[in-house]
Amino acid sequence: MFRISRRAFAAIIAAATVMPGAAFAADALKEIHIDWATYNPVSMILKQKGLLEKEFAKDGINIVWVLSAGSNKALEFLNAGSIDFGSTAGSAALVAKINGNPIKSIYVYSRPEWTALVTTKDSGITAVADLKGKRVAVTRGTDPHIFLVRALLGAGLSEKDITPVLLQHADGKTALIRGDVDAWAGLDPMMAQAEIEDGAKLFYRKPDANTWGILNVREQFLKDHPDVVRRVLAVYEDARKYSVANYDELKKTFATVTKLPDVVADKQLKERTELTHNRIGAPQRESILAAGLALQQAGVIDAKVNVKATLDALIDDQVPLPTN
Numbered sequence: 001m002f003r004i005s006r007r008a009f010a011a012i013i014a015a016a017t018v019m020p021g022a023a024f025a026a027d028a029l030k031e032i033h034i035d036w037a038t039y040n041p042v043s044m045i046l047k048q049k050g051l052l053e054k055e056f057a058k059d060g061i062n063i064v065w066v067l068s069a070g071s072n073k074a075l076e077f078l079n080a081g082s083i084d085f086g087s088t089a090g091s092a093a094l095v096a097k098i099n100g101n102p103i104k105s106i107y108v109y110s111r112p113e114w115t116a117l118v119t120t121k122d123s124g125i126t127a128v129a130d131l132k133g134k135r136v137a138v139t140r141g142t143d144p145h146i147f148l149v150r151a152l153l154g155a156g157l158s159e160k161d162i163t164p165v166l167l168q169h170a171d172g173k174t175a176l177i178r179g180d181v182d183a184w185a186g187l188d189p190m191m192a193q194a195e196i197e198d199g200a201k202l203f204y205r206k207p208d209a210n211t212w213g214i215l216n217v218r219e220q221f222l223k224d225h226p227d228v229v230r231r232v233l234a235v236y237e238d239a240r241k242y243s244v245a246n247y248d249e250l251k252k253t254f255a256t257v258t259k260l261p262d263v264v265a266d267k268q269l270k271e272r273t274e275l276t277h278n279r280i281g282a283p284q285r286e287s288i289l290a291a292g293l294a295l296q297q298a299g300v301i302d303a304k305v306n307v308k309a310t311l312d313a314l315i316d317d318q319v320p321l322p323t324n
Contacts, residue, residue, distance in 0.1 A: 029061055029225055032232065033083040035068040038189055038258055040087040040213055041250055041269060042109045046239040048253045055235050061228075070169050070187070072141035074216075078103050084221045085232060089114075089143030090211035090284060091291035096141070097314040098292075098305055102219040104316040107233055108284060109240065110213035111274040115144040117151060117204035118176060118186040118194060125183055128155040128204050134182035135163045137172030144169070144185035146291055147209055153298045176200065189260055192267035211291050212277070212284045222316065234322055237278055244275050280317050 032052065036043035046052060052063045066083050068074035074086035075096040086103075088096075093105050119125040125134070128151045138145050152158055165172075165181050173190040175181045177198050186194065186202070194200035215236065222229050243250045251265045258265075277284075292307040301307065 031062045031064050033064045034085040035066045035074050035083050035087055037068040037087045039114055040109050042240045042243050044253050044257055045243050051235045051239055070139050070142045078218055084218055086216050088214055090214045090288040091146045092142050093214055093216050094288050094292050098310050103216045104219055104222055105214045105216050105314050106316050106319050107215040108212050108277045109215055111277055112213055113207040113210050113272040114188045115147045115210055116186055116202040118200050119183045119203050121199040121201055126203055132161045135165050137165045137167050137175045137181040137184040139169050143211055144187050148185040149298050150209055150294045151204055188268040189258055192264045196264055211287050230319055233319055237321055240275055280315050
């Protein structure tokens with residue numbers, strides 16, 4: 001029978017000790033899976049210009065792009081490990097973290113007013129209180145859903161007072177225009193399109209209740225590949241700065257990808273999107289915390305949950321960004 005000497009066995013154990021699993025995993029990285037989304041304009045520039053591909057070509061690491069149709073989809077992909085980086089609203093990331101999604105929020109890609117409550121021009125709905133007993137299209141697990149819950153709470157109502165119709169964002173817009181629902185918790189660019197092309201009305205707006213556009217990473221990926229995460233954020237920052245400095249190209253890229261006219265692009269990008277932030281600091285924390293506490297008050301988050309502690313566990317602001 002084959003026998004191994006004690007000296008050889010000790011050598012194997014020593015080698016395993018000096019080459020931990022995390023280092024092996026980092027060496028073995030062949031692909032980075034990252035999302036892009038129409039609600040994240042920076043991601044479209046990043047993808048269109050091939051900036052990540054250029055950064056990691058010398059390492060033999062491929063970039064795999066995945067479309068996220070909403071925060072809920074990005075969070076599903078992150079939880080399943082099918083993407084490493086995902087674009088969401090800050091509030092959606094917080095709720096996902098509370099529900100056990102192993103993610104870290106590491107970067108701000110926008111300060112948007114990307115959601116409002118929308119109805120048709122002839123519906124007669126003019127205030128949140130008018131939604132009582134009405135059918136409202138909404139995508140659960142997204143900023144528009146959280147915005148709707150908070151708006152209802154402010155009007156003395158809850159989701160029990162309406163009939164939520166659960167649809168992905170684009171389908172919610174279609175349902176509103178067809179008359180299948182009375183109102184919709186909207187999201188740009190579909191919301192801007194409905195305004196311009198169909199005369200839809202944004203009957204309830206509250207910019208401060210729109211939580212920030214946040215880039216998240218899987219916790220395990222951050223643990224295994226901290227330098228890769230740093231490099232991804234450095235390239236993301238280049239794309240954000242480029243987007244700010246080159247609005248016409250940003251709009252052209254957006255219009256090409258979405259097939260929407262310039263006037264819709266301007267509505268979203270020029271009027272309702274600010275790209276001058278990058279770090280997750282006090283304003284972002286306060287906005288996301290306020291959303292979490294409002295959801296707890298509305299009964300969406302269990303009263304036993306320590307929302308602030310979960311937010312602290314969610315945010316990792318230690319990944320360095322370029323200073324110039």
